[in-house]
Amino acid sequence: KSRETANPAAESSPRPGANKHQDEVTSKKKLCVKAAKEHSIPEDLNKVLENKVFEKVLDLSYVKLSVVEMMCLGDADSEGIVSKSISSHSDLIPGVYEGGMKIWECTFDLTDYFSEAEIEFTNKTVLDLGCGAGLLGIVALRGKADSVHFQDYNSTVIDEITLPNVVANCIDDGSRMGSGKDRKVSKPPSKRPRKAEGSPDMLNKCRFFSGEWSQVSQLLLSSTKAxxxxxxxxxxxxxxxxxxxxxxxxxxxxxxDKNGRVYLASKVHYFGVGGGTYLFEKFIEEKNVFRTSIVKTIDQGLQRCIMEIAFKDSC
Ligand SMILES: C[S@@+](CC[C@H](N)C(=O)[O-])C[C@H]1O[C@@H](n2cnc3c(N)ncnc32)[C@H](O)[C@@H]1O
Known part of the structure; x- marks a missing residue:
């Protein structure tokens, strides 16, 4: 499958709510702060893969969105984000749904950059922040990261999109038939990933979180787990x-970490929403904590950038 057809957001910016009334409603909702939650990985992985259809992009399996949306119109979506997104014709409803169901085009800019710049994940602790489908974290897992944590604002995204994607990319055919050590997988998903990469043991390197950023960092920092x-x-x-x-x-x-690196992929400007690379760079500069550098610019379609961020006093 070509990545153009697999990438529903490739030709568009986020679609914010269209009318003024809706803007007022959403800006009030924005004041709610979504609590953080850690999602455990079910022992029986069949549950995660149940009712999912998988497609491929860049040799990565990902769940077919239209099938997830159909299932979520039932009772799989306790947050109701699918129906809210459909009824408001919007990929972003501030404070309610932050766009994680789709794969956004800068994900592919960043995976390209990993190869070009030979970013090394071996033995690294990695966070896929605002993960949505989780493809960046999955690439890091395949790159032998020591651990990968995934965070999305919406719990429905973690349960219905991220977790199934990580599971589908981690298990191999043998373990699906029940040879995995601790977790059960006996039944393949309806259209299972062609070739397995890794094993269920890779799942033990992963943790999954939903919630607003400041809440998730509080949860992590106050956790008794190392x-x-x-x-x-x-x-x-x-x-x-x-x-x-x-x-x-x-x-x-x-x-x-004090010597860590952030790789941030973004459009230079998000029309209709207001943010973008230069505005965020300026924000960071004023805070005086990090240094930034634009390590790649992409000019096809809407202009996009990859930014590297490190602490000012880091090596
Ligand atoms: C437009 S989606 C991008 C998803 C994915 N990274 C991609 O490129 O396909 C934005 C992501 O950031 C997360 N996000 C946005 N604002 C957030 C906030 N205030 N707190 C927590 N997560 C947030 C959303 O949950 C979502 O996963």
Whole structure:
């Protein structure tokens, strides 16, 4: 499957709510802060793969969105984000649904950059921040990261999109037939990934979180489980809304290792939403905690950038 056809957002910017009334409603909703939650990985992986159809992009399996949407119109979506997104004709409803169901085009910019710049994940602790489908974290897992954590605003995205994608990419055919050590997988998904990469043991390297950024970092920092700060934080299409910059900046500052790196992929400007690369760069500059550099610019279609972020006093 070509990545153009597999990428529903390739030809568009986020579609914010269209009318003024809706803007007022959504800006009020924005004040709600979604609590953080850790999602456990079910022992029986069949449950995660149940009713899912998988497609391929860049040799990665990902769930077919239209099938998830159909199932979520039933009772699989406790947040109701699918029906809200459909009825508001919007990929982003601030404070309600933050776009994680789709794969956004900067994800592919960042995976291209990993290969070009030979970014090394071996033995690194990695966070896929604002993960949506989780493809960046899955690439890091395949690159032999020591651990990969996935975060999305919406719990429905983690349960219905991220977890199935990670599971489908981690298990191999043998383990699906029940040879995995601890977890059960006996039944393949309806259209299972062609070739397995890795094993269920790779899943033991993963943790999954939903919730607003400041809440998730509080949860991690106050957890009794050992939490080494991240060597690498990957984040794609997460700076569209300037209202979130403070929470995002503080989360990066709290969770990144002192010599860690953030790789941030973004459109230069998000029309209709207001954020973008230069605005976020300026925000960071004013805070005086991090240094930034634009390591790649992509000019086809809407202009996009990859930004590397590190602490000012890091090596
Ligand atoms: C446009 S989606 C991008 C998804 C994915 N990274 C991609 O490139 O396909 C934005 C992501 O950032 C997360 N996000 C945005 N604002 C957030 C906030 N204030 N707190 C927590 N997560 C947020 C959303 O949950 C979503 O996963």
């Amino acid at each position: 939490f080494p700060k991240y060597d690498i934080i990957l984040t794609s299409e997460t700076i569209y809304n300037p209202d979130y910059y403070s929470a995002l900046h503080d989360t990066l500052a709290q969770l990144l």
